[in-house]
Amino acid sequence: MGNAGGSLTVRSTADLRGPVERAGFTDAEDAGSPADGWQVLEVAESEERGVADLVRSTGAPVLLVTYLDSDVGFVEAAAPGGGAWEALLNRAVAEDYDIPLDQFPVEHAVGAAAAWALAAGLTPDEDLVRRALTGSAVFAEELASLLLAALGVREGS
Template structure:
């Protein structure tokens, strides 16, 4: 059985686990420091408004990917000014779970990812974002890592 938790990628100078706990994330695991104060933390569960509360409380952009058995990744991203987007990783596998792909249209996800990245002060790679959102991998976590690189998150690697 694969991972059914998630990951949160954000820029933070505070104690990330404490901040995440305060807004409803549970089971925080490893935090990896990337570059320029960007970090990624794994978690077991997130409450229904955990990401929105986190972004509002910290004033920083964040991307959350929730994994379904390491097969599919559900992306939600927010900026402090209210910009948001959603996406899906491993679309082929999502179809086998009968997840309705029409709920995760590609073009709005690409446009949202580009806008999120720009609002976060990053330099995205549109082609790489599109490839990540349409690609497939054995583990959705691989696509999540590739997405962070495509969004231009400093220090992110595949």
Template structure:
């Protein structure tokens, strides 16, 4: 059985683990520090408003990927001014789970990802974002890592399976 938790990426001062717990995340692993204050932490569960609570508290953009058995990733991005976007990773596998792809249209996801990245002060690679949101991988965590790189997160490295 694969990973069914999630991953949160944000720029936060202070202990990300404590900030996440206060925002409603549960089963939080130790945060990985990237660069320029960006951190990534895996979690087992998140409440419906956990990411919004975290963004409101920290005043920084956040990106959350919820994993379904390491096969599919549901992406949500949120900025402090309330702009949000959604995307889907491993679309081909999502179809096999009968997840309606029309609920996750590609063009709004690409536009949202690029706007999120710019709002976070990053420089995204539009073609790489598009490839990530349309690509497939044995483990969706690979696409999640590729998305961080495509969004321009400093210090992000793509996992090699």
């Protein structure tokens, strides 16, 4: 059985345990730092408004990928001053789960993701973002890593 939790990426060097818990994320564990000034935490569950609450409490950009048994990734991101967006990873597999793909338009997500990255002080690669959002992989985590690289949070592609 694959991952059913989530991966939370936050631009911060501060201890995030308190803000993450108050925002409704459970069982947060440090999963490393993909780039200077960024942290990744693995979480078991999150509240519906968890990303927005965490952005509000930290004043930092946040990106959450919630996994459906490692098959599909639901992306939710927000930044201070707006810039919230959603996307879906592993669309072909999502279709097998009867997830309505029309609720996750790719081109809107590509533009919103690039704007989010720029607002976060990153240099996004829109073609790579599109590849992450339209690609397929055995594990959705592979596409999440590609997305972070596309946004400029993590090196490599």
